[in-house]
Amino acid sequence: MQLQVAIDRVSLEKAVSLAKQLDGVVPIIEMGTSLVKDYGFDGMVAMRKAINHSKLLIDLKTIDEGQYEFEQGFKAQADLLTVMGASSKATLDTTYETAENASGTMMIDLLEIDDAKIKLISNYPNAVYLLHHSVDRADHIDVEQAVTDFTNQLPQVKHVAVAGGLDLQAVKQLAKQGKTEIVIVGSKIIKSPDIIKSAKEFMEAIQ
Amino acid sequence: MQLQVAIDRVSLEKAVSLAKQLDGVVPIIEMGTSLVKDYGFDGMVAMRKAINHSKLLIDLKTIDEGQYEFEQGFKAQADLLTVMGASSKATLDTTYETAENASGTMMIDLLEIDDAKIKLISNYPNAVYLLHHSVDRADHIDVEQAVTDFTNQLPQVKHVAVAGGLDLQAVKQLAKQGKTEIVIVGSKIIKSPDIIKSAKEFMEAIQ
Numbered sequence: 077m078q079l080q081v082a083i084d085r086v087s088l089e090k091a092v093s094l095a096k097q098l099d100g101v102v103p104i105i106e107m108g109t110s111l112v113k114d115y116g117f118d119g120m121v122a123m124r125k126a127i128n129h130s131k132l133l134i135d136l137k138t139i140d141e142g143q144y145e146f147e148q149g150f151k152a153q154a155d156l157l158t159v160m161g162a163s164s165k166a167t168l169d170t171t172y173e174t175a176e177n178a179s180g181t182m183m184i185d186l187l188e189i190d191d192a193k194i195k196l197i198s199n200y201p202n203a204v205y206l207l208h209h210s211v212d213r214a215d216h217i218d219v220e221q222a223v224t225d226f227t228n229q230l231p232q233v234k235h236v237a238v239a240g241g242l243d244l245q246a247v248k249q250l251a252k253q254g255k256t257e258i259v260i261v262g263s264k265i266i267k268s269p270d271i272i273k274s275a276k277e278f279m280e281a282i283q
Numbered sequence: 284m285q286l287q288v289a290i291d292r293v294s295l296e297k298a299v300s301l302a303k304q305l306d307g308v309v310p311i312i313e314m315g316t317s318l319v320k321d322y323g324f325d326g327m328v329a330m331r332k333a334i335n336h337s338k339l340l341i342d343l344k345t346i347d348e349g350q351y352e353f354e355q356g357f358k359a360q361a362d363l364l365t366v367m368g369a370s371s372k373a374t375l376d377t378t379y380e381t382a383e384n385a386s387g388t389m390m391i392d393l394l395e396i397d398d399a400k401i402k403l404i405s406n407y408p409n410a411v412y413l414l415h416h417s418v419d420r421a422d423h424i425d426v427e428q429a430v431t432d433f434t435n436q437l438p439q440v441k442h443v444a445v446a447g448g449l450d451l452q453a454v455k456q457l458a459k460q461g462k463t464e465i466v467i468v469g470s471k472i473i474k475s476p477d478i479i480k481s482a483k484e485f486m487e488a489i490q
Contacts, residue, residue, distance in 0.1 A: 084348075085348075085351055109347070109348065109352075110348060110351055110352070110355075112320055112323075113319055113320065113323060113324070113343065113352060113355065114323050114324045114355065115323040115324070116319075116320060116321050116322040116323030116325075116326060117320070117321045117322070118323075119323060136320065137344075137346055137347070139344055139346065139367060139369070139394065139395075140316070140344070140394060141291075141292075141316065141317060144292055144317055145316075145317070145320060148317075148320065148321065160346060160367075160369065162346070162367065162369035162394075162395055162396070163395065164394075164395050187346065187347060187369075187371075188346075188369055188370065188371050189369070
């Protein structure tokens with residue numbers, strides 16, 4: 077299981093500093109949507125320059141104009157880009173093709189979509205399917221059960237990621253369960269007093 | 284009916300130049316999502332500075348982290364901001380409250396959501412509900428019929444907008460029908476040889 081650390085809602089200077097610190101410590105560093113909308117393409121390039129060892133995921137959250145957005149993301153040399161599962165099938169077809177052509181990875185954010193839609197978009201073999209619980213929602217879910225339900229329902233999906241308020245305990249459970257490929261942690265690491273120490277604790281938890 | 288002209292997929296310099304030309308010619312100028320993700324917050328501020336007479340809509344397409352994104356958009360002094368109908372109800376509650384507090388307007392982009400979800404989110408009295416046909420989809424819809432169906436189904440919705448591949452003929456039909464408050468046109472104006480002439484033609488068509 078790979079740990080992805082999400083950086084959000086900080087200045088670009090701070091984001092670049094955090095990325096440099098985390099580079100090589102965790103397998104994937106995420107440039108969050110807030111940074112994309114605050115700093116644009118130049119911000120993406122700055123994040124890419126800060127990262128030499130880890131992979132870079134840019135959380136574009138594309139929902140339309142799939143080809144343009146994904147081409148921009150891969151032009152900034154992202155390794156992974158996100159598209160919303162709530163997009164039209166045509167948008168997802170376009171972003172998948174663009175990702176395949178760029179030898180990059182498409183992550184599909186399944187935020188707020190129902191089982192019928194998930195089934196409809198479950199046949200992109202190289203895509204990562206992200207089970208995502210909105211940070212704006214107050215309720216909580218059993219992530220382990222959510223992963224079990226998802227993989228039972230869609231055995232054709234080979235790559236599963238999980239995000240949304242995960243703490244060390246939840247990450248340990250997912251690692252033990254062994255069905256999740258990428259686990260995404262944000263504030264639990266980024267807002268801790270010692271970011272590298274915290275990132276290493278999470279890395280140890282998933283061994 | 285108000286005409287909103289969407290600017291997308293050009294350099295910021297070109298976008299600012301287009302905005303200055305359209306300022307006061309059309310009621311609403313849209314900074315498209317591509318410009319948001321390419322130029323970030325500084326791009327929003329540059330667009331705002333270019334516009335003194337028209338309203339500015341920033342097509343944020345927020346789908347999570349509603350409060351942060353809307354606060355940033357209104358900090359850039361947008362008059363209207365977009366949120367996806369595909370967001371969680373909690374996100375929409377947050378963006379609506381943020382818009383009301385900022386005396387701004389929330390436009391809900393109904394792209395790709397079903398009737399049940401639309402009904403669930405139909406009770407924001409000051410929000411504008413955008414019937415939106417994805418540019419990535421190859422099929423076409425009868426916009427006039429779509430507006431009729433929508434307003435019949437949800438009489439509590441007072442503000443309707445329409446977007447997605449609209450030409451002069453479609454805009455004329457919507458104006459005659461009298462049920463649409465904002466009509467959004469992009470490439471049909473922005474990619475025409477004489478943008479101002481084209482914008483004025485659309486303006487005349489809706490009188």
